[in-house]
Amino acid sequence: MASPPTLPDTSAPQIHAPDDPDAALEHNDRLEAIYAANRQGLYSLALTVCGDPERAEDAIQEAFARLFTGRGRNARDLTAYAFAAVRNAAYDQLRRRRHERNEPVSVFATTAVAPAGGLMDDTDDHALLKRAVDELPDAEREVVVLHIYAGLGFTRIADSLDAPVSTVHSRYRRALERLRAQMAEVMLT
Amino acid sequence: MNDLHDIDRRLRALPLREPAPELDAAVHAQREASDALLARRLRTLPLAAPSAGLDRRIHAARRRAEHPAWRGHLLAAAGLLAALGLTWLGVALRQAEAGPQTDTAGPVAGTGTHPGGARPVPWVHMVGQRRIDQAPQLQPHAEGLLERRGELRLRTIDMIDPRTGDRVRIEIPEYLERQRVLDTF
Numbered sequence: 001m002a003s004p005p006t007l008p009d010t011s012a013p014q015i016h017a018p019d020d021p022d023a024a025l026e027h028n029d030r031l032e033a034i035y036a037a038n039r040q041g042l043y044s045l046a047l048t049v050c051g052d053p054e055r056a057e058d059a060i061q062e063a064f065a066r067l068f069t070g071r072g073r074n075a076r077d078l079t080a081y082a083f084a085a086v087r088n089a090a091y092d093q094l095r096r097r098r099h100e101r102n103e104p105v106s107v108f109a110t111t112a113v114a115p116a117g118g119l120m121d122d123t124d125d126h127a128l129l130k131r132a133v134d135e136l137p138d139a140e141r142e143v144v145v146l147h148i149y150a151g152l153g154f155t156r157i158a159d160s161l162d163a164p165v166s167t168v169h170s171r172y173r174r175a176l177e178r179l180r181a182q183m184a185e186v187m188l189t
Numbered sequence: 190m191n192d193l194h195d196i197d198r199r200l201r202a203l204p205l206r207e208p209a210p211e212l213d214a215a216v217h218a219q220r221e222a223s224d225a226l227l228a229r230r231l232r233t234l235p236l237a238a239p240s241a242g243l244d245r246r247i248h249a250a251r252r253r254a255e256h257p258a259w260r261g262h263l264l265a266a267a268g269l270l271a272a273l274g275l276t277w278l279g280v281a282l283r284q285a286e287a288g289p290q291t292d293t294a295g296p297v298a299g300t301g302t303h304p305g306g307a308r309p310v311p312w313v314h315m316v317g318q319r320r321i322d323q324a325p326q327l328q329p330h331a332e333g334l335l336e337r338r339g340e341l342r343l344r345t346i347d348m349i350d351p352r353t354g355d356r357v358r359i360e361i362p363e364y365l366e367r368q369r370v371l372d373t374f
């Protein structure tokens with residue numbers, strides 16, 4: 001995993017409206033709904049950043065623990081803010097354990113491997129594609145995970161990554177080109 | 190050589206047919222379709238799923254945020270203080286009802302024996318049964334020699350009770366400091 005890119009500072013205290021218990025509950029209800037709707041996407045994002053299932057879950061818990069205290073209450077897009085918070089927490093996890101040199105875990109589930117020497121079947125194809133995604137540069141893999149697996153639009157991804165939409169779009173396009181090229185190369189050899 | 194350059198220049202000068210304007214759109218559409226196809230294939234890949242425990246952890250995080258632990262700790266501390274206060278009040282009331290304490294044990298008589306009985310008792314027991322505020326102001330008079338009783342080496346201290354003038358002999362285990370014994374009285 002490379003060094004983390006510039007992140008939006010979601011840990012900084014936000015300017016809140018005066019404490020209103022109803023508003024706090026409403027905010028937390030929205031967060032729970034966002035979590036329920038994006039559970040898999042949030043996990044895949046955290047996993048692709050820190051490369052460890054336990055740390056990924058720790059990162060999500062840490063991020064939501066902060067969000068439940070009122071962080072992001074004034075955010076324009078709470079879903080994008082939640083993704084940004086999880087991403088930041090995942091990079092924090094990565095930094096905290098940077099001395100541990102464990103092999104990063106794939107965002108994909110492990111499945112049975114096809115018999116060697118056979119013709120390319122679906123399982124081989126999947127395995128190649130998985131490896132190709134795992135080997136994408138971090139910034140491009142994040143965009144692919146957020147768009148394909150978390151189902152976020154490019155504007156929302158841009159908000160989460162604190163990057164221009166055009167940058168997000170070009171990262172996605174470059175990632176697809178890279179995947180296509182890698183797959184074609186493997187199929188030809 | 191000059192001829193080749195001349196041919197090259199003339200070839201470049203020839204007017205070419207331009208592609209149809211629709212070609213750009215067609216190429217773009219083809220690329221979009223290819224991207225969509227790849228995205229569809231990517232979506233079919235099985236993802237690693239979070240554990241069931243994550244949901245519980247998120248709910249717990251919300252509970253903790255809405256009911257911070259320090260509130261519980263504060264309540265527990267207040268309860269403990271209240272219980273201690275009530276206990277102290279109860280003890281104080283009982284003491285007030287019982288009236289002023291008197292030294293019912295009286296001056297220690299005999300040599301290292303229980304007051305009112307001939308049964309030898311360890312020194313610690315003898316001190317322990319007398320409250321400090323009831324103990325007579327014993328003055329050290331003379332210090333006896335060490336003697337051995339079984340496995341225990343004992344030191345004897347003779348004292349005078351200024352209130353009654355009685356002589357009191359105390360036996361202490363050797364390992365207890367003499368000053369500590371006197372301080373205790």
